[in-house]
Amino acid sequence: MSKLRLTLACWDYDRTRALADGRVQPEGIDLNFLPLHVEETFFRMLRNREFDVAEMSLSSYCVSLMRDDPAFVAIPVFPSRFFRHSCIFVSARSGIREPKDLIGKRFGVPEYQMTAPVWIRGILSDEYGVAPTSVRYFSGGEEEPGRDEKLKLSLPPEFSVTPIGPTQTLSQMLADGEIDALHTARTPSTFYSRPDDVRRLFPDFVPVEKDYYRRTGIFPIMHVVAIRRSVYEANRWIAQSLFKAFCEAQALTYQNLAVTSAMTSMLPWQVAAVEEARAELGDDWWPYGFAKNRTVLDTFLRYHHEQGLSARRLQPEELFAAETFEAFKI
Numbered sequence: 001m002s003k004l005r006l007t008l009a010c011w012d013y014d015r016t017r018a019l020a021d022g023r024v025q026p027e028g029i030d031l032n033f034l035p036l037h038v039e040e041t042f043f044r045m046l047r048n049r050e051f052d053v054a055e056m057s058l059s060s061y062c063v064s065l066m067r068d069d070p071a072f073v074a075i076p077v078f079p080s081r082f083f084r085h086s087c088i089f090v091s092a093r094s095g096i097r098e099p100k101d102l103i104g105k106r107f108g109v110p111e112y113q114m115t116a117p118v119w120i121r122g123i124l125s126d127e128y129g130v131a132p133t134s135v136r137y138f139s140g141g142e143e144e145p146g147r148d149e150k151l152k153l154s155l156p157p158e159f160s161v162t163p164i165g166p167t168q169t170l171s172q173m174l175a176d177g178e179i180d181a182l183h184t185a186r187t188p189s190t191f192y193s194r195p196d197d198v199r200r201l202f203p204d205f206v207p208v209e210k211d212y213y214r215r216t217g218i219f220p221i222m223h224v225v226a227i228r229r230s231v232y233e234a235n236r237w238i239a240q241s242l243f244k245a246f247c248e249a250q251a252l253t254y255q256n257l258a259v260t261s262a263m264t265s266m267l268p269w270q271v272a273a274v275e276e277a278r279a280e281l282g283d284d285w286w287p288y289g290f291a292k293n294r295t296v297l298d299t300f301l302r303y304h305h306e307q308g309l310s311a312r313r314l315q316p317e318e319l320f321a322a323e324t325f326e327a328f329k330i
Contacts, residue, residue, distance in 0.1 A: 093177030122303030239321035
């Protein structure tokens with residue numbers, strides 16, 4: 001009997017590699033895995049719905065749920081997580097020395113609705129009193145001119161978001177002092193090429209991020225896995241099949257990272273990094289599934305609403321296919 005042919009677009013993560021090379025095969029599915037960079041995957045899925053299944057920005061997915069006819073449904077698989085204190089960059093000309101100095105400043109952002117900036121704005125508000133409405137945002141390409149929001153936004157008037165010029169880039173503007181700060185998912189090139197002009201707000205960010213996790217229990221989720229709703233509605237069983245396969249692929253990665261006879265990555269202190277992750281975040285330091293992530297998701301959804309990106313505060317249960325909330329027991 002033939003299997004259902006599905007195309008999955010997802011970056012080449014260690015935790016998804018077993019799906020890409022066929023060591024893990026979702027039940028009933030012939031998977032065509034496309035290892036695309038995240039920006040390309042997001043753009044093509046959100047604009048053109050080109051794939052059956054795709055890695056997707058958590059924020060963009062939430063924005064899509066605000067539409068009259070939502071195009072996607074997600075499963076509780078989180079291929080990307082990231083502590084984002086390291087991703088706030090400031091211009092040396094700005095006079096910014098600590099978070100409270102950001103108030104009233106000009107803040108660059110590639111896209112206002114990106115997941116990383118949503119987390120950063122929320123953390124700055126909760127932890128340091130920098131309200132999302134207290135800065136002016138300037139959006140556009142970080143390294144290439146002409147970047148637009150992938151999804152049309154309708155923000156409340158208290159949020160000031162202005163596109164930069166057609167030949168400008170945020171990376172260059174930050175170094176030149178035309179914007180005071182930048183929050184982004186990618187390190188701007190001028191952080192390396194012009195180190196005297198661009199620096200991190202938190203230069204020693206790892207202790208700051210560890211302290212944040214110890215106090216909040218939050219390891220920020222960046223991406224989910226989304227299925228085109230029409231494909232899901234025609235084959236409701238694929239949500240559980242895909243979820244199980246992603247979990248199996250991730251389990252292999254956990255096993256490989258635990259091997260000490262030969263390292264599976266090119267990180268010279270991989271063994272120490274794994275032991276540190278376990279000590280700080282527990283054995284399952286990158287959890288999939290709904291229950292283990294409800295608090296993280298609820299915090300993000302609060303930020304999303306507070307920042308004008310969702311007209312109402314979504315509930316975590318609204319994000320995922322119902323079939324992924326429970327599994328059979330014997």
